[in-house]
Amino acid sequence: KVMMFPFSIILGFGTGFQPVAGFNWGAKRFDRVEESYRFCSKVAFIGALIMAAFVGIFADTFVVLFAGADTEMRRIGVICMVSQCIALPIHAWVAIVNMLCAGLGNAKGALALSTSRQGSCFLPILYPLAWAFGAYGIAVVQAVADVLTMVLAVPIMKGMRKKIAEAARTQADQNLNFLLQQNLF
Numbered sequence: 001k002v003m004m005f006p007f008s009i010i011l012g013f014g015t016g017f018q019p020v021a022g023f024n025w026g027a028k029r030f031d032r033v034e035e036s037y038r039f040c041s042k043v044a045f046i047g048a049l050i051m052a053a054f055v056g057i058f059a060d061t062f063v064v065l066f067a068g069a070d071t072e073m074r075r076i077g078v079i080c081m082v083s084q085c086i087a088l089p090i091h092a093w094v095a096i097v098n099m100l101c102a103g104l105g106n107a108k109g110a111l112a113l114s115t116s117r118q119g120s121c122f123l124p125i126l127y128p129l130a131w132a133f134g135a136y137g138i139a140v141v142q143a144v145a146d147v148l149t150m151v152l153a154v155p156i157m158k159g160m161r162k163k164i165a166e167a168a169r170t171q172a173d174q175n176l177n178f179l180l181q182q183n184l185f
Contacts, residue, residue, distance in 0.1 A: 002062045003084050006051040007091070013044055014095040021103035030168035033104070034161075040096050048092035052085035059085070076139050083143035091117070091146045094153045100160055109156045113149065121148035 017040040024032040055062065063077035094113060101109035112120075122145040129137030129144065 001066065002055060003081065006048065006055065006088055009051065010044060010048060010088075010092045010095050013040070013047070013092075014099040017096060018099040018103040021100050022105075025104050025167075028167075028171050030164050030171060033100075033164055034168075037096065037100055037164075041093055044092035044096050045089045048089040052088040055088075056082050056085035076135050079136060080139035080142075083140040084146075087143035087146035090150045094146070094149050097153045097157045097160070101156065104160065104163070106156075106160060106163075109160065113153055113156065116149045116152050117145055121145040121152065 017036065020036050021033050024036065059078045059081040060074065063074050063081065067073035067077050098110055098113040101113065122141065125144055126141050129141050
């Protein structure tokens with residue numbers, strides 16, 4: 001429950017970025033697409049670091065609110081929260097990449113990223129981690145899934161940046177051709 005607060009903030013920030021990317025893409029302002037991506041990636045990453053530090057420092061206090069005095073539950077809860085805090089900046093960056101894909105019309109990339117955290121990266125590792133480490137494996141499965149989602153997001157982002165750069169080059173060529181045709185150059 002506690003981790004839903006930073007997750008929701010990250011999701012809200014990414015949701016605000018998505019139309020900015022999409023509108024600038026449609027307006028053929030590829031420089032703004034790239035600039036807004038870089039800005040939002042940095043802000044989301046730094047914001048996630050700050051939220052992760054706060055939650056990680058007070059993890060035991062937060063767990064006590066829900067687990068009471070049960071020491072084993074507290075230990076597992078703290079491991080779960082701290083591992084998610086460690087992965088929170090990764091989660092933030094992946095959310096920005098996901099929203100960039102959605103904003104620029106890359107439905108496959110957006111679908112892959114939006115379903116990977118709780119699906120394709122989470123489910124296959126749930127049982128092996130639970131089998132190998134018991135409750136502690138279950139406690140870290142979400143953080144491990146976030147890291148695996150990042151592994152998926154890196155090539156998707158490389159493809160998106162290539163798409164942005166290619167669109168910018170095409171637009172520059174078209175502008176140059178227009179100027180040459182108008183004898184303005």
